[in-house]
Amino acid sequence: MKNTSFNYLLFAGISVLFALIACACLKQNAYALPVNKNLSDSLITIKALRKLHTMGMAETIVNAVYIRGVVVANDEHDNIYKALYIQDNTGAMVIQMDGLSLYQNYPIGTEIKLHLQNLILTDYRRMVQLAASVDSSTGTLTTAGIPSPLYTKFIDVEREDVPVLPLQVNAKILNDSLQGRLIQLMDVEFSALDTNQTYADKKNKIGASRALKFCSGGTLYLRTSGYADFAGIKLPTGNGILIGIYSVFNTEKQIVLRDTNDILLNGKRCTGAAWLQNLPQKGGRAPN
């Protein structure tokens, strides 16, 4: 009897041990797996990429090519929405990205490698851009950015904190080759009619275009989104320097601020004589 009882206990103990072992063996392996990348793409310049586009059309990039550029603008201050601006020494490009808070993964100064195969070269109101998909079924062309789960498939981060100096330009040399580039304007001021305005309508979340006048003549529009965190701030009334991203909206030339640190308009406003004289200005020439 004693032996029988002991046998039962032994049997129970072995069963428990077996069950523990069996469960451990059947446990699913949950370790992370390495991600495969395409390492054989060819580098092209942004200028060469832009040449592939015909205004009003959408071209799908079928070749395994990539561009390399530095992030010059992102959505950190909500003036830019679902997009990154990158530039190399030949040009710049807007990349549509279907996600938010892009600045956290792609801060300004990040050098990235963008794999272009399967992306689409298109434009919005003559502003050339890269998108992940287009839809023309409704009669108008609507684009969608790179889906967030695919960021790491299309984008490799190569370096961080790469300095980018803005290109100094004046009104006469603003052209489409500067689209998306970080530019610096000298001797500019807001139109007298706009000096009482804010950057945009923050309360109603409505964007605004404010006229920027060059002392040497010429007008450019500062475009600000109603969602920008500085939208509700009053425009500076002086004259001076402004850094931003060059953009176009059909025929209208625009500049987009990254944040108010890029604007320094605290000098004396243009005098009437200098302004009216329209003297030729010293300044950089836009690259070919």
Add this chain to the structure above:
Amino acid sequence: MKYYLNLFLIGVFVFSSNSLWAQEPVEETKEALTLNDFIPGLLSGSSKTLLNLANYEGYSLSWRLRSENANAAIIINGINFETNNYNWKIAPLLYGLYNSFNVKESFMNHESSMSIYNKSQLYHYYIDGDLIKKRTSVAIGFSNRNNNTSLNIQYQRPQIYKNWTLSMHLYLQSTAFSAPPLGNKKTFSYLWSLDKKWNEKNKLNMTLWSTLNDQTKRSSSVAESFYLTKSNDYNPAWGWYHQNILYPNTKSSAVLTSTIKHVYDNGPFQINNSIGFSIGNQSNTSLEWTNTVDPRPDYYRYLPSYAKDSAMKALITQKYQDNPQFLQIDFDKLEKINKASATQRSFYIINETINAALLLRYAGTIHYNVNPFWKLNLGLHIGYNQIRQYQEIKNLLGGSYYLNYNSWINDDGQAISMQNEQRLPDQKIKLNQQWGPSFFLNSTVYSVWAQAANIAKRVESNVGFHYSGNEYQREGLNQNGLFGTSSLGKSSPLFFPSWGWQGQFLFKFSGRLYAKSIIFSETETPNVNQIYIDPSVHANTQPFLYPMLNNGVDLSFYYRAPAIKITLAAFYNTKAQEGVQKMFYHDKYNAFVYGFVGGIIAVQAGGEFLLESNLWQWLGFQFASTITKAVYTNNPEYRIALLNDLSTLESGLLFIKNLPTTSNPSVVNAMSLQTNSIRGFRLGFVFISALQKSIDADLFRRSASVYDHTTSIQWKQISEPQFIKEEWLVNCFLSRLFFLKKGASKNPINISLSVKNLFNKQMPVLVYEQSRFDYQNYEVKKFPLKYIYDQGLVFSLHLQFQLL
């Protein structure tokens, strides 16, 4: 059609089963029926067999008797520790200690169910020194459910010293690994109880117990995620952090409870007085974020279905199928974002919401047997609840501080709006510091009840009446930016009376056949979460705050014979003027809003059938069938208000008439076969099938506003109730009892193996419509249903031996 089929099946069993009716009929005595013919316990209502079948065996199928079990009240040693505050749960009070108590289940028995919160079903957990026998038992359990092991030690000694009786209980439970999807669970509970009997009239019980519990929580997800991971075990609420698994969603409780109960029994008089307190914390942790990307891996925008382009959709699908780790949270990436911010500000944290409670109670009852035919029962219950809610940062995930902002508001461009504490704007919160809303929700409740019972030859009856008063008050400790005047300080106290009456009638056809009926009508106090719109932000109350009205009737027949027991019951309850409120993101207004519904009327009707018998001497058989129809019977009024200022955005009617009110299955059939002990072996099988299990519906998408803006096809897709296909499962158990001889004594040892879901059926235990809905294009698939699946086959091995 299936309803009628089940009724037919019931009829077949009852009226034509020869094996069941082949029992030797017992002759009815020719003497007049005396009180001794009354079988005690009938007035206790539903059979425990049916309750065990539903609660224990049918749990995975969401089988709840009369859909009420979720609202069952618990009384512990005469005291009801409910608080009417959903932030404070009562179940953790007894984790692992249920076996310490005797249980009396009362269903709509108002003698003892004058619950302060008008629940119709009640469990009495009590310790009675007279029932304690000398016993020392040790039980070890193991389950493949995350390699869960438990240790249960009970020590009971009656008459240890001068009529003192001691009962002690220790319970430990732990998971061996923290493997997903369930994570881990740790429980440590102990109980200590002393009974003293001075004489035949006076006895005292003192019980002290504590439960400590910590476990991870599982989250639901959409069908697409389960498809991508090819696993019904998928849990999106965990991820990798420094090469270890981290579960941000957990729940914990640490509660100490004590009761002291004095019983004075003078024969005709019995007076019970109980006092008690419960003190402790219940908390939840979760991943929180602000001004940054949604970290949830199954967020709808990250899934292939969100991509409009088929090529992108295919690429995303391929990515997840090749790399399933991307469907878990990447905590290292979140840490990188936190560390990369210029000031090391955390955008992601793990936050803990803590509810700290102090509950004080007094309960007194007087039972007076006037004569053998009349009984009077009186009761008084007084309770005070102080529950404070606050938050602490448990993990900054690499950052140095978190800004004390409320991220659940609509950004109106005003810096002050997002401040949790406007007296300390832009406050930087460090690890383990308090932040966010901090407030008390205090309540005082008192309840009196009276019942008169009459026992006659053929009829037993009782009538009871109760009156309760509940007073609530909110006290805010922080002054937020949105509601500066109403967030800080004490709000006006709110008083809610409630009353009701119940009648029970029992008619004895014979010594075996009984009919019982219960009828009741009562008002119900709204719970705290129905009163205050959002107590974490302000003290404003719900616009549709009406007393809820409950009425009902129940008719049951019982047949009790040595070899067969049959129960047949029908019930009909109505619930009127219920209010519902919810906070959610409204796509039409692109804002967080509150939704309110008032004046809901619902009905719950159905029937229950239970048959217990022995097919042969060695084989026990049970068959149970329940049919329940629980639906809304009107189209109530609703209102949508903006979260920031409570301004009304829209209002109208909700078209929810005939929508199921519950996700419990409408029709359940269960059959159980158990062998009686044969050489110590017992074997049992339970087969349960469930039909017409509705998904949990979102009420607000069924509004007049949506109806006006959709086509008839769209409206049909949106408004029609959805049901899960028929589900079934089989549970079984095998046990062996043998005895270990030690000298002259024989110590019993029981080994049991129980298997739930023997055939490993993959079925959802929870399916619900999300509160987020595409109010712009009314596309149902944009925010699809969410699921949690049953874990499949679960076995438990138990070894219990009794030393004395």
